[in-house]
Amino acid sequence: MTVSFALDEDQKNLGETAAGLAARHAPITQTPAMLDGLAAGTNPAVWTAICDTGLHTLHLPEADGGGGAGLLELCVVAEQFGRALVPGSWLPTVLASGVLAQAAERSPAVVAALAAFAGGCTGALVDAPGLTATPDGDGWILSGLSGPTLGLPGAHRAVVRTAVAGDPECAVWFEMSCSDGTVEAADGTDLTRSVGRLRLDGHRVPRAQLLDVDVDAAELVVAALLAAEAAGIAAWAVDTAVAYVSSREQFGRPVGSFQAVQHKAALMLVRAETAVAAAWDAARAQSASAPQQRLAAAAATVTALPAGVEVALDCITLLGGIGFTWEHDAHLYWRRAVSIAAISGPAPDWAARLGEAALVATREYRLVDPEELPELRARIGAVLDDVAALPPDAAHDLGWNLARGGERQRRLAEAGLVAPQYPQPWGIGAGVSERTVIADEFARRDLAPPTTVVGEWLLPTLLAHGTTDQLERFAGPTLRGDVVWCQLFSEPGAGSDLAALSTRATRVDGGWSLHGQKVWSSYAHLADWGVCLARTDTEAPQHRGISYFLVDMRSAGIEIRPLRQATGDAEFNEAFLDDVFVPDDQLVGPVNEGWELTVATLSSERLAIGTRVTRGTAERVRVLAATTGPGDHRRDVLQVLGRSTAREMALSALNLRNVLTRVAGLDTGARHSIQKVCNALIQREGSLELMTVLGHAGATTEDGNALDHLGLPAVLIGGGTIEIQLNMIAQRVLGLPR
Known part of the structure; x- marks a missing residue:
């Protein structure tokens, strides 16, 4: 039901491998019996299986014994392990080794530590405030007590970030053995992993253990991994809640049939999918510039981590009383979601950081490389250069609606660039990659791509179901902006229940006579044509007996009454249809089969x-x-x-x-x-x-x-x-x- 992090076949296969390993070696049914040992830092048996399959070093360079994969692949595993609530030190370890791999200099200490991680050494990332580093000759003196750290009890090595004495805004990184300090175990919110603090009392670290870490890259690794695990938790919570409310009955019917429950479950899915998207976006930013990495890391933290907590909590409430007890595993997922959200740091700080980053940069969402498809770019660029040299098209002060005509839009329509995805002669048959290139070329010239608004919802329906004559008559003028459309769908008595419409179309000589009332028709008072749904068979079931008409808005019998909105504008209208004649050639598709066309139009909308x-x-x-x-x-x-x-x-x-x-x-x-x-x-x-x-x-x-x-x-x-x-x-x- 929920979408997974993986998109291509290789990622999906990797995800299936991780899920299968978790199911075989770390079934959730065994976890409650291990909680005391997990809190103390005892690694469960699944760690051996993880090491045997190399999932602990997937992201490390091949030269260091790793798999040479990227952050995307590591996050695929993190999501699946989040779904399965794999216990123990996998996430703390890959957080530490993932940050260590961002060291710019491959010093002997870095190489040795990476080799240790490749060999199955466990680790922890100690980056919570509390530790201070003071320069001391050719080394540093570390002191203080760190904040709570995932996986620290039981970890062999630690990657540590400390503040610099006298300059708390400056931070330095070190790699060290956990035995160099004192690890103080804490009562963790997450019962399936250890949590502890690192105490250092004047511990001297040689300069060789100082790490030259790319901070933006390191923070991206941490943010992406935590977000991916949160997305996995959210996905499990959605699937678990839906399965429960589908089978649980109250008042003689499944709980999941009640609208309030359906809406809660659907909102859980929306939050879960946005968490996946944010985590995925952070992972794919690994090779991007530092400003892009800052945006992606902060956005994943602000979006995915709270979503994990909220969706897990909603799962508990849909499970009812049992969800709030240890009789169900839901509390373990909830507690983990709360834990990783806390480990990331205060949410307001991340929001402010993202706000600062957004002042100077915007996230790029390119589907193709800027240099791809050079011939297409040259051809499109020549047309757009011609367009840019023309006077700007006039525009009505109508929010999202356009003026009719205009030399720029006519030139774009002639070149098939108003809707390039349409087949020739209306477009150029552009696929997704080609459309991305076209959008890039518009953006390079600071030209806004044209829109036909309601025409964008209508024309795909005409292309699929209209006649050749209808396409010839309406496609060109619509794309050129010579014809503006409105939509005559909603009715006072139907509203969102569109299939309950009561506007009637009665057969007359040469066509149909329409009687009824439509409402919420944006810009119907300015439109040339309207797409109208009317009932042509009053005896048919609700979703049948509806037909799809194209109506000339200047026809006799149409009365338009604007509706003034809270803004003071009057963009919406009521439309009264009194014996409005519509010729046969303005019926789209077969009589009584307009619902399929309606669904297509609404999908485009x-x-x-x-x-x-x-x-x-x-x-x-x-x-x-x-x-x-x-x-x-x-x-x-x-x-x-x-x-x-x-x-x-x-x-x-x-x-x-x-x-x-x-x-x-x-x-x-x-x-x-x-x-x-x-x-x-x-x-x-x-x-x-x-x-x-x-x-x-x-x-x-x-x-x-x-x-x-x-x-x-x-x-x-x-x-x-x-x-x-x-x-x-x-x-x-x-x-x-x-």
Whole structure:
């Protein structure tokens, strides 16, 4: 039910290997009997199996006895071990060795330590505050008591970060034997791993043990691994909760058939999938620049670690009383999620760090290398250079709608670049890689790709189900911007239950007569044409007997009444249809079979809406941060910017993963609803948080931020409400009973 971290076949095979090893050598049924030993640092038998398969050195260089793989592959294992709650020292050890591998200089001490890890030595990463290093001739004196550290009791070697005496903002790294200090065991929140503190009382470390660590790369390793384990915990929690509520009965029916339970389970899946996306995005940043690594590491920490805790807690509540007892394993997963979230450091600090990083850089989500497909780039670039030389197209002040016509859009339509994914002559038949190149070329020239808005939802339906004449009549003018569309779907008595529509289409000579009322039709007062659903068979079951019409909005019998919104604008409308004649050639597809076409149109709409963030954006917060002076309020703004950036990065990563899934020829099914819910929640949370830091400026509409918030319902309702999408996720993705 939940999507795994792995995307390609090699990663999937690796994940299956890790899952199989965990099932054979560390079944969760055996863990409760080992808790005392685990807390003391006793390594369970699974460690031998891990070492035999090389999963403890997967990420280390081959020259040091490792597997030579990357952070992505290591995170595949971390996710699977998180799902299985593999006990013991695997994660603490790969955290330590993963950071050690980021040392720029391969000193004898580094080489020896890496060889020790390759040979099965266990380790711990001691990076919690508390230790101080003081220069002493050709070495350092280490003193203090570290904060709680995963896997320290029982570890052989430690990678230690300390503050520098007299300069607490400066840190240095060392590699040492755990026996060089005193390890003080602690009562760990995570019962399946040891936790302890390292005490050093004037311990002298020779300069040879000082590590020249790439801090950004090291923090990325830690963030990605913790996030991947949190994603695995969240995935287990979703699967466990869904299995339970599907079989547990109350009031004579499965608990999972109740809408409140379905919505909770669906939201758990949305959070779990965003955790996977954020962790994956951090892992794939290993070869990126330092600014990109800082963004990805902080975003994974801000997104995935809280998600692990929240989803585990939701699992416990769906399990009911048993989930809160030791009779079920859920508490062990919950405790681990809490533990790794705490080990990462204070969440507000990470949010502020991400906010600072977002002021100077944005995360890149390229599907192809900037130099790939040079011939296509040259051809597209020549067209775009021509377009850039033309006067900008005029635009209505209509939010997301465009003016009709315009020389730029006409030139782009002529070149097949308004919708390059369409077949010729409407597009150029571009695949995903080609479309990425085209988007790059638009961005290089600071040109906004054109949009036909509702046309983007309609034209895929026409391409699949329309006649040749309909395509010839509507595709070109729509792509050129000469025709603007609206959607006549929703009705006062139907709303989100679109199949309950009551607008009727009655057969007349040469066509159909439409009678009914539509509502929430954006820009119907300006549109040339509308896509209209009407019931052509009143005796058919609800989802049958519906037909799909193209309606000239200037037809006799159409009355449009604008609806003024909270913003003061009137973008939405009611449309009254009184004996509106629609010729036969404006019926799309067979009579009474319009529901299939409707689903296709709504899928295109939700996919388009699910990738676009327009309300409460991180960019708005970034502008605010740029004008906010030093002080506590600036830190508040930076934290909001960090959280907004993390949410939008998770959405972009989720979108990129979905694209890669489609490129691999796999069906994403109803998962576009996950993206739509994620998008709506991002905009809701971002908009609400932005309002909390506006201060007195929120009392006016002068800077547009208050109006931006007042327009939020449009994205929460448009394309299907969050609740409707949650129904779809619960029933079509999670398979919960209706």
